[in-house]
Amino acid sequence: MKEQFENEMNLEFLSKSANEAFARIAVAAFVSQLDPTIEELADIKTAVSEAVTNCIIHGYENEIGIVKLHTKLSKDEVTIEITDNGKGIENIEIAKEPLYTTKPNLERSGMGFTIMESFMDTINIESIVDVGTKVTMSKKIRVPQMTTMP
Amino acid sequence: MESKFYEKDKLLVFKITEEIDDHSVQKIRRKADYEIERFMPRKVVFDFDSVTFMDSAGIGLLIGRYKFANLLGAKLEVANLTQSVNKIFEMSGILKLIPVTTLA
Ligand SMILES: Nc1ncnc2c1ncn2[C@@H]1O[C@H](COP(=O)(O)OP(=O)(O)O)[C@@H](O)[C@H]1O
Ligand SMILES: [Mg+2]
Numbered sequence: 001m002k003e004q005f006e007n008e009m010n011l012e013f014l015s016k017s018a019n020e021a022f023a024r025i026a027v028a029a030f031v032s033q034l035d036p037t038i039e040e041l042a043d044i045k046t047a048v049s050e051a052v053t054n055c056i057i058h059g060y061e062n063e064i065g066i067v068k069l070h071t072k073l074s075k076d077e078v079t080i081e082i083t084d085n086g087k088g089i090e091n092i093e094i095a096k097e098p099l100y101t102t103k104p105n106l107e108r109s110g111m112g113f114t115i116m117e118s119f120m121d122t123i124n125i126e127s128i129v130d131v132g133t134k135v136t137m138s139k140k141i142r143v144p145q146m147t148t149m150p
Numbered sequence: 151m152e153s154k155f156y157e158k159d160k161l162l163v164f165k166i167t168e169e170i171d172d173h174s175v176q177k178i179r180r181k182a183d184y185e186i187e188r189f190m191p192r193k194v195v196f197d198f199d200s201v202t203f204m205d206s207a208g209i210g211l212l213i214g215r216y217k218f219a220n221l222l223g224a225k226l227e228v229a230n231l232t233q234s235v236n237k238i239f240e241m242s243g244i245l246k247l248i249p250v251t252t253l254a
Contacts, residue, residue: 107211
């Protein structure tokens with residue numbers, strides 16, 4: 001049986017760097033339905049920006065391909081899948097290490113996966129060389145905080 | 151990005167006014183390097199006061215300018231880090247290399 005979500009959104013766009021801002025703003029606008037805090041929204045935008053940038057500069061290496069973004073909302077959680085059909089990742093464990101980058105000449109810092117991991121609650125990376133990469137991330141929204149009533 | 155050179159102090163200030171990502175850094179990088187070479191400052195400061203978004207492209211941008219400024223004998227500092235910008239710089243450890251300063 002298919003998992004039930006409250007709402008879903010699909011986006012497909014060309015792997016052009018100008019679309020990095022478009023992608024994170026579109027996801028942020030959609031996620032706003034869950035009434036996230038400003039910080040939660042900023043974290044989600046940053047994680048989406050990292051994943052989409054990776055599709056464009058590593059997956060397609062600036063050739064034109066299609067980036068797919070599937071966003072699902074449940075009552076208190078957002079799940080985002082970002083997919084490319086690019087070159088894929090040979091060793092995911094190594095790729096995830098802080099400061100690891102295959103493109104230091106482009107002034108990449110190798111901090112993308114580290115940021116996605118720390119800004120989201122879960123991240124899962126699936127990749128096949130020459131087939132593509134799918135990154136799935138989720139984050140609980142408005143996790144109840146310990147508050148003291150006035 | 152706006153820039154201002156203070157001749158007396160040989161200080162070059164870049165005020166970044168755009169969102170910082172892999173797309174926008176390409177232009178920022180080109181302008182910064184061009185002006186650092188042109189003014190040959192003693193100190194370069196990046197002002198983040200107007201930055202509403204930054205991802206890891208900002209880390210690469212700073213490390214790259216740090217190296218370039220050093221090569222030309224200039225120091226690099228940062229100012230007015232917003233909470234979200236600070237979070238990303240803290241994670242990367244570059245603030246151990248690049249001091250945070252205040253702008254007059
Ligand atoms: N979508 C992708 N397709 C192919 N390779 C990728 C993809 N995403 C990440 N990678 C690989 O993982 C490495 C680490 O990614 P990341 O942590 O975002 O750092 P950076 O983007 O700064 O290199 C990249 O340098 C690249 O080799
Ligand atoms: Mg990256």
